[in-house]
Structure formats: structure tokens, C-alpha cells
Amino acid sequence: MLKYIAKRFVMMLVTLFIIITATFFLMRAIPGGPFSFDRVLPPSVKEALEAKYNLDKPVIEQYFDYLSGIIRFDFGPSYVYFGQTVNEMMADGWPASAKLAVAATVLIILVGLPMGIIAALNRNKLPDRVSMVISTIGVVVPSFVLATFLLYFFSVKVELLPTFGVESWKGYILPALCLAVGPICGIARLSRSSMLDTLNQDYMRTAESKGLSRSRIIFGHGLRNSLIPVTTSLGMTFAALLTGTFVIEKIFAVPGLGRYFVQSITNRDYTAVMALTILTSAIMVVAVFIIDIVYMILDPRIKLYDK
């Protein structure tokens, strides 16, 4: 088992290294460089700027500087907002994204899980049909399209919730809902099929023949065993939400990482784009790594390390 974890850890480092390298050289290769404005700078100013940001060094040296910076969790200065570092800007965006992610995850667990389990327990009956139709719709519609419909209905037609901004708690409702609907439906479908799988297992029949009560069978045996794939999927979802969801944050003007990412793309703030790309990918890659190990601990039947 340790051997497997070590192997996965090395794989993870290789992936991260490739991501950082690819990001760095792609961003460096963009023609123009960070200081080619519409207004032509005097050569001396440009040279001074490049010297300040170490852009006059050879690219390889810059690359190793950047790499060692990342190891110390230092993403360097912003090229657009002078005097500000990318770290400071990420620290600004972090709380809003995290709040949104937590709110959405709570929604997902509170709605998606019961929806799937109720559907599984009433297989092919009305609750099953209804929840599967809803979850098909929810999985299919992209989040920003859903956001526009919800925004139109709740903020324009009914004027119940604010159109944008997160000054009060009300501002979090719509963005969290938009973020949550897709995963809710995904989790509902997953927990339904996982629950159905479990219900057909032999140990469920054993539990029934032992004379256990129905709730004991469902919660003690069924739910516990069917939650394993759901937990791992939830982990991935939370990691994805944590890194900010670009479009939702942009639509609802949530001052989070995602909106900041989109902004830095529009502003051509390359260090910020690089930092956010690397950070987001790193969180995802690390999440996959952790989830794989958790999966193995939760379900001893899975022997990943045999591969």
C-alpha cells in the first residue's frame, strides 16, 4: 500500500511539474511581452521595467527563479497592478470563493444525496421518475445558462434577490444555487445508482433475513456502503468549487478567485494567469491524489496498489 501511495505521489509531482513548465513557457511565448502597451515606452523606461521584474535575464534562469518561487509559495509581482503581488491579490479573492464553495457543498449534500436515495428506494415509482427528470435537466444545462434563467426569474421578474454583489447573505443564494445545481444532479444520479447496486448485494438480503428493521437495513447497511463513490465525487466537486467558478463569479460579481482569474485574462496580467492556472490545477491534482487514497481506505475491496 505504501508503495502504491509513493508511486501516486511521484506521479502527482510529475504532473505538477509538467503543468508549471507548460504554463511558464506558454505565457513567456506570447508575442509582445507584458510591457508592450499601445503607447510606446521610451527604451530606458522599458529596460528599467524589465530589469525590475528580472525579464532581462535568460529565459531558463527566469524559469528556475519562478520554480523556486513556487516552492516557497511566492507567485511574484503582478504586471498590471504595480506594487501588488499576486499572493496579495489571491488572498483578497480567497474568502469569497471559499464561502461560496462551502455554501454550494452544503446544498449539494442536503439536496443531492436525499434526492438520489429516495429515488433508489422508490425505484420506477413517481419520486424516482421526477427526480431523474430533474437531474437530467440539471446535468445537461450549463451553469451560466442556468444562472441567466435563475437571475431572470428571481431578480428581474420577482425581484426577490439581488442581481449581483455579495454585500448581504442574500447575495450568496443565487450564485451558490447555480454552482450547486449541476453537482446536485450529478450526486443524485450517482447516489441513486450506487444505492441500487448496494440494495442488490447479498449482505442486504442477509440483513433482511436476520429480521433487522427497514431503517436499520437502509441506514446501517445500505447507505454506508453506497456512500463510498459519492464521497469521492463530492471531494472532487468541492475542490473544483474551491478554486472558484469563473462564470458564476463573473455573472454575480462575486469578488472571488474566479472573477479575478477572468479579469487577469482580460487585462493580460500574465503572472496572475500563471499563478491561478497553477494553483487551480494543483488543487485538483492534489485532490485526486487524496481521494484515491481515501477511496482505498474506505473500501478495502479496492486494491489499487495491485496495478
Next chain:
Amino acid sequence: MNENYDGQFIKDWAPLQKEEKNAETTSGVTVSYWQDVLRRLRQNKLAVGSIFVIAMILLASAFGPMLTGKAYETQQLALRNMPPRIEIQTAKDGTNFFVHPDLRVFLAEENGYVTEELKPVSAKLADKQFIYEYNGKTYYLVFSAEGTRLLDENQEPLPESKTVWNKNYLLGTDSIGRDMLTRLLYGGRISLMVAFIVTICTLVIGVLYGGIAGYSGNNTDIFMMRVVEILMAIPSVIYIILLMVYFGQGVFNILIAMVITSWLAMAQLVRGQVLSLKEQEFILAAKCAGVSPIKIILRHLLPNSIGPIIVFATLSIPAAIATEAFMSFIGLGVRPPMPSWGILSNEGIGAIRSSPYQILLPSIAISLTMFAFNFLGDGLRDALDPRLRK
């Protein structure tokens, strides 16, 4: 057992007539696999409906832009933000007006054809009034928190009003006066074209890569799949964003960025299929008969794994539409003024209060297309799955 059993017995076993002799042989038309698939697909109403919807969307976006008689980039600034439904007010002398909610007055025809904008002669902002003159008559546009009203010279509301469809612009105009219908249809052309081309490229690359990896096995397989695994670990959306920042906006660039990131899953699928098939007896038989590897892949392995591949390709079309829309929405997709559904959503979201149709139209178009392709994909999966075959 009744009494005359023996007699009955003999009667029961009388010699057969000639045509009855064939009654025991199972006859009927032999149904090939694909005919069977088609039959099952036809029974699925949702899938048939989806095919119909997809055909309509394809036809509309292919020929629609030519039929509207307008170009997608032509601006009519005077006729900006015109809604699809307009309220025509008629004065006593028969002149028709259309009052835009943002305080613009237009001359119109009764059937809903807006002709020109009327400029105010003077304004009394203290009384919240604009004064217009037309055909020697004076009209007052009074605006307050309750709404906007057009009054005639006696300060009375115009006698008649009715709501009709906008005849110049059936689905209205956007914020700089471009025809929404043309842009929606043309945008569909771009969005669907991107989705189809990406899917076809994905299919070709994925099938080749996965097929070769799966068939050759051993170290080649391990190496090729390690590469895929590492690339898969990078979140694809971020990867596309990065590539688009590097490439810059444009239809061709978004195509390349999406193909680069989307062939991986297809390669894994094909490799898995090939791997499970190549150990089966009919492949061994083909090998024994001396069939060349290329021919085995093309004639035996791929046709047998075509079902999951078709389903995957069908389902990756809506995924590609969503990705393109998403990228265009955050300003990294196709380059304006060229429309795509994502661009239209991006342009419309700012006007969700004043002109909600500008965001709702592309959103509806995207949702409808996504539903149709997903239902078709699900239907195909059910129809192709041999385990459901009876």
C-alpha cells in the same frame, strides 16, 4: 382423458397438408444488428423528437442566416435594443407610435413596422416631460416612477394601443442595433460547426491513438497511456483557457485548443474496447487465417466497438457546445463581431433587466441543443447496448 381417446388420438395425428409442413420452421426476415438498433431507436420517442429538433436546428443555422435578409454585423444604432414584442399606440389622426421604455419615441406602422425615431423638440425636465411634434400636432412623453406615457396635445393618453410582433426585427435587436434573429442563427452556425469539427477530430485522433495503444499492448500501450493519464490530470477548462490566452481569440484557435484537450477521453475509451475485444476467439481466428493487423483493427476491432464510440461522440457534441459557449462567454472564444451563442450570452447578460430577451434567446438556444443531443445520446446508448438485446 375422455372415452373416445383413441379415436381422438388418430384424428389429432392426421397427415399434414403440404403447406402446413413448414409451420414449425421459424421464419421471418432476418434482422441485422443495425436494423435492430434502428427499430429500438424508433421506439424511443424522446430520441426521435431529439433527432427532429437537431435537424431543425441544423437546417435553421445552415440556411436561416441567408433568409433573414440581414447581415449579422450590420448596426442600426437608432434602432438599438428593440424588443421582439412592441406596443403600438395610435393617435386620433391615425398616426402610430412606439414608445421604447428607455424614453425614445418611434413612428411605426400599425402592423408593427417601426419606421423612424422621432426626436424631441424640447424637454421640460422639471415636469419630467419630452415634447414632440409630428404632422403639426404636439405630443408629450411623460415619465415617472410608475412608467412612461405618451399624451396627445390635450394631455390625454392616446386612444388605442395594441401589442404586436416587431416586423423589422422578429426577435428584436441588440445593444448596437444588430438583428438578434440573424445573429442567433449565425451564432448557431458557429457553435455547431465548432462542436462538430471538434468531435470529428477527437474521433479520428482518439480512435487512432487508442486503437494503436490497445492493439500493440505491452510497453507501447503503457507508455502511450501514461502520457494520456498525465495530460488528463490537468483540468481541461484551465488548459483551454491557457491555450486561448496564448493563441488569442478566433474560431480556428478555439477549435485547436478544444481538440488538443478533448481527444484524451476518446483514446482511453477506444483503447479499453480494443483491449477487451482482442483476446476474443474471432480475433484469434482472424489471426490464424493470416489477416494483417491493420485489417484486423479496421474490419474486426473497430466495427465491434463502434457502439460506445458513437454514443461517446454524440454526447461530446453538447459538451463541446458548452465549452465553446463558456469560453466565448468569458471573452476567450470566437472574436466579435462574429456571433456564437456564448458571445450572444456575454453581450446579453449586461442587459438582463432592461432587455431580458437578449440573454434569454441564446440561453434557450443553448439549452434546447444540449437537451436534444443528450437525449439522442442516451437513446443511442440504450439502442446500441447489446445487453438489452432480447
